[in-house]
Amino acid sequence: MKKELPHFAVGSAYGGSQEWCTELWMYIGGCAAVAACDSSIFFMLRKDRRELYPYAISDISRKDYVNFTDIMKPYLYPRQGGIDRLDIYMDGFGQFLRDRGETSISMSPWPGEKGLMETKEIVKKQINDGWLIPSLTLLHAHPSMQEYVWHWYLLTGYDEQDETFLVKAVTFGAWHWLDFSVLWDTGFERKGGLVLYNMP
Numbered sequence: 330m331k332k333e334l335p336h337f338a339v340g341s342a343y344g345g346s347q348e349w350c351t352e353l354w355m356y357i358g359g360c361a362a363v364a365a366c367d368s369s370i371f372f373m374l375r376k377d378r379r380e381l382y383p384y385a386i387s388d389i390s391r392k393d394y395v396n397f398t399d400i401m402k403p404y405l406y407p408r409q410g411g412i413d414r415l416d417i418y419m420d421g422f423g424q425f426l427r428d429r430g431e432t433s434i435s436m437s438p439w440p441g442e443k444g445l446m447e448t449k450e451i452v453k454k455q456i457n458d459g460w461l462i463p464s465l466t467l468l469h470a471h472p473s474m475q476e477y478v479w480h481w482y483l484l485t486g487y488d489e490q491d492e493t494f495l496v497k498a499v500t501f502g503a504w505h506w507l508d509f510s511v512l513w514d515t516g517f518e519r520k521g522g523l524v525l526y527n528m529p
Contacts, residue, residue, distance in 0.1 A: 332456050333486030333497060337370055337389060342502030344483070345370075345394050349502075358407030359398060360481040360500070364463045365422040366394070366401050367483055367499070368526070371461055372434065376528075380429045401425060411479055413467060415440070415522050418481070435527050441465075441520025445513050448523070449494050452487055452509070455525055461485045463524040464498070470516030476500075477512070484523075 336344055344367045347359035355362065372378040373386060383400070384393035404421040405412055412418055415438040426434060439451060455462050462484040466477040477498070486497035488506065495506045515521075 331486070331488040332453075334371075334456060334459065334461055335375070336367075336461075336485055336499060336504075337374060339389050339394050339502065340391055342391075343504050344499050344502060345398070346500075346502035347398075349391055349395050350398055351395065352402075354407045355398060355402060358411055359402070359405075361412040361418050361421070362398055362401040362405040362407075363500075364481040364483055365405055365418070365425065366397050368422070368461065368463065369397075369401075369425075372431075375459065376434075378431060378434070381426070381431060412481065413465070413479070413521075415465060415524055418463065418465070418524055433528050435529075437525045437527065439523035439525055441467075441513070441515065441522040443522070445510060448513060449509060451523070451525065452484060452496060453489070456484070456487055460526045461499075462526075465521030465523075466512070466515065467519055467521045468515060468517040469512075471511050474507075474512060474515075 339345055345363050347363045350356045350359050369381040373382045404425040419436045464484050465481050469478050482498050482500035484496045485499050488495040494509045496509045498505050498507050
């Protein structure tokens with residue numbers, strides 16, 4: 330079974346990228362803000378929350394996207410140690426939503442200590458219900474996961490085939506299918522996790 334949520338383009342890119350940011354700290358550590366920006370645009374396009382993105386929706390330009398990261402920056406500004414906990418993301422993005430009058434979208438944490446099987450089920454449920462999933466990976470022992478170390482990105486799809494469960498990870502203006510069992514088992518005691526969006 331395969332399920333993918335429609336995303337959006339910024340020029341030829343698949344979503345936004347922190348590498349477009351002109352400020353050094355946002356370029357280095359703006360991944361959480363970018364995940365929130367992509368989430369806001371997704372909410373505007375797929376959940377009719379037009380108050381969450383102040384620019385043209387018909388053709389999202391890189392210039393407008395970077396300006397949007399500047400709006401998001403005070404809420405999820407890179408800091409020493411990074412935005413390395415789920416609650417920091419939820420507090421910052423939650424304040425952004427409230428400041429724009431959005432009170433129906435809620436967030437809850439799914440810690441990285443949760444078991445693989447139950448996490449697969451929650452990923453499937455969120456995607457099936459039409460919600461992309463912000464994901465935080467801290468340290469990771471597997472060499473193939475180095476691009477995702479100490480990084481926020483989005484999960485926007487899954488592909489379940491027999492014993493293999495793949496997730497569609499979106500980051501740096503591109504997407505990749507990842508083996509979720511490898512992604513979730515970081516090999517380190519301190520974990521990241523998922524943020525689950527929802528509405529009543």
